[in-house]
Amino acid sequence: MTTTTSSGRAKGSGDAAGGRRRARGGQALASERREHLVRLAAELFARKGFQATTVRDIAKEAGILSGSLYHHFDSKESIVDEILSSFFGELMAANRAAVERGGTPREVISALVRIAFGTLEPHRAAITVMQNDWNYLKHQERFAYLTKAEDDVEEMWVSALAAGQTTGLFREDIDPKLTYRMIRDTIWVAVRWFKPGGRLDTEGLAEHYLKVLFDGIVTH
Amino acid sequence: MTTTTSSGRAKGSGDAAGGRRRARGGQALASERREHLVRLAAELFARKGFQATTVRDIAKEAGILSGSLYHHFDSKESIVDEILSSFFGELMAANRAAVERGGTPREVISALVRIAFGTLEPHRAAITVMQNDWNYLKHQERFAYLTKAEDDVEEMWVSALAAGQTTGLFREDIDPKLTYRMIRDTIWVAVRWFKPGGRLDTEGLAEHYLKVLFDGIVTH
Amino acid sequence: MTTTTSSGRAKGSGDAAGGRRRARGGQALASERREHLVRLAAELFARKGFQATTVRDIAKEAGILSGSLYHHFDSKESIVDEILSSFFGELMAANRAAVERGGTPREVISALVRIAFGTLEPHRAAITVMQNDWNYLKHQERFAYLTKAEDDVEEMWVSALAAGQTTGLFREDIDPKLTYRMIRDTIWVAVRWFKPGGRLDTEGLAEHYLKVLFDGIVTH
Amino acid sequence: MTTTTSSGRAKGSGDAAGGRRRARGGQALASERREHLVRLAAELFARKGFQATTVRDIAKEAGILSGSLYHHFDSKESIVDEILSSFFGELMAANRAAVERGGTPREVISALVRIAFGTLEPHRAAITVMQNDWNYLKHQERFAYLTKAEDDVEEMWVSALAAGQTTGLFREDIDPKLTYRMIRDTIWVAVRWFKPGGRLDTEGLAEHYLKVLFDGIVTH
């Protein structure tokens, strides 16, 4: 019922394992370094995708050698795992909150749209990876939670859309599932061209899109 | 004025330059083998993208060794080039015809949407490659024509959208360029999940999308 | 005692073999075609060396496909064999004639120098191949005759030089073998920079070199 | 003004850019391994030339896998670059010193000859590569400095020869440029047959050659 995140936090987290007990400070520091590296990797993934980014790229960005990364992470995949699970964790939590908050289907959909656009900037890397490397990741056991999460998200959207149709708010002649997919894609593909600091921020994009989504581009 | 396609049709045609005139049959046969290989490659590109597909994958699919591919093509890139340029050739021609045919902006936009959805099936490979490998391709001299073509397409869409606004047909409060991008992406990203033989064919998708695009999902 | 040339003249020459007896005209024609191909190959070998020239290069130059070359030659090596053995055949014959003609050692050496420079133009390919690919060729059974020929040539030079020393014509304090090697290399390396049609032709080069060789560059 | 050497010293030095200062020992050790590999490669290049030596040959000689070489070098070419630029660096410096030291043209030429013969042993690889692979290298941007260096060397020789003619020391009826070329070739081609430990060392070769060069082989 709660968020399905990836499992292992990788190396060193197995506390009892080595018998060595590090002081709180040490742990925190290690964690900071780790997170710093994840952020650097994320930046590269956001630019080029997961497969196109080499561990050497990441290491160079951090000023270390590629082998040294393996003190912090089991594998390249565990880095992206961290990024993706954090993204999905936040997204699911926010989505769930929006659904639980309730309101009219229009309000729910609006909230979901705003949440999705809101992830565009803070989670560029995760979204880029999903766009570029989905095919590669989806078949791996380790990333099964991605598919699960997608299904959960879909469920929320489709429910909201269908509810809107039931209450006569949304047109009967649209397909909820298909519509969801198109909305989802439209929003996330924007990661390819959206550059922070442009004419519109992600909130602006969201409002613009909501207008088109609800009422179309034709004047009435 | 005419279609911007890639240049070289690659190997073989120039190997034995001589003035000898081969019978139609020979040429056609050579062409057939080549096109067969291109089709096989396209199928793989459509499934996995360009970079994720190895020349060995392609060769294995054809039942030959990877080196043997180079009897027919200069490089892996020349294969994808063939696929992409054929796609863009058709797309541009169809788009241009639609624009020249004229009609109300709504009619033009409808035509463009239908054309785009119409490419989804016959050009799955090209569209997949563009989704997955755009970053890799766009920086290469050889594929400069892709950027050019994209710009041309954008111009057509933005013109049509702006024209619709001028004539009062389309809302003033939407951004033509932004709207174009979202439409474009929405359509082409569909290549990821669209499977021929499902509930809706691409024409169905197009009509569905047009409804939402023009009038939104809200009842009026 | 007589010239050691390469053995097989390659495909088809084995007369009795196939039982087929071709008319004289056919033979001659085939021969012409063959020699034409050898000449084309020689031109390429002269420009780039043996190993750096591909059979495709040769075929393209002839306006045919590389596989078709194998109707005329057993292998790439048999082409170069033909070139080299023809060169050595001529060279040895000329050298032998010069030695047999007799005269003072100075006259003999002069003749040998002139002969060597004289091969520069008509046998550019063979000489280039020897400069570039000697290492590759010398270890092959098939080209054992090259080493043999080199030894024979060396014998003639060293004899002439030693004879000159005996008769008091040449300085006692030079090493005949060493001197021979330097002369030989100096002449043949010239194939790298000699371009027909320049200030000096190969005869001019020979005379210039003879001056330096016999009397040095210092005024007396 | 100073020596024209190649640019990049290749990999590793920039991998972990940071400001960290490594102890002398580390640097030196890294350098040692690298130089060891370069020496192994040089040995092979000296035997077979650059193109005829494969990276697998080099790796096998070092007892590692071919891919592992790329931990130390960017490419096969960067190895040969290192060898060649070191050779030319030394050669040019020594030549320049000889010219600046001055003396009669005869003394200058003697010095240049001795320097050139002196490179034969320590720089066998570089000289072999130049003999065998010059054609391949000369067209590459990266090795443009080779051509430049050759021109500079030629300039020194031709000046010295011409000066000798002006002062009446050297015969008027020889062509300085042509003579230079022949001297150059004579010396460097010796790399093909010179084996250290023979009757004459390179100093002996130099003295022998100087005798012939200055006074010829004829007794006066």
Added chain:
DNA sequence: GATGAATGAGGCTTCATTCAT
């Protein structure tokens, strides 16, 4: 005699990963 297609060995290079120091 030539084509068109293929082979098989081998070329240089990249990359995630491991591990002794």
Added chain:
DNA sequence: CATGAATGAAGCCTCATTCAT
């Protein structure tokens, strides 16, 4: 924690050669 060195699999491509048609 990091380095430096290495692995091993895989990537794209080249080339001499063979052979059915």
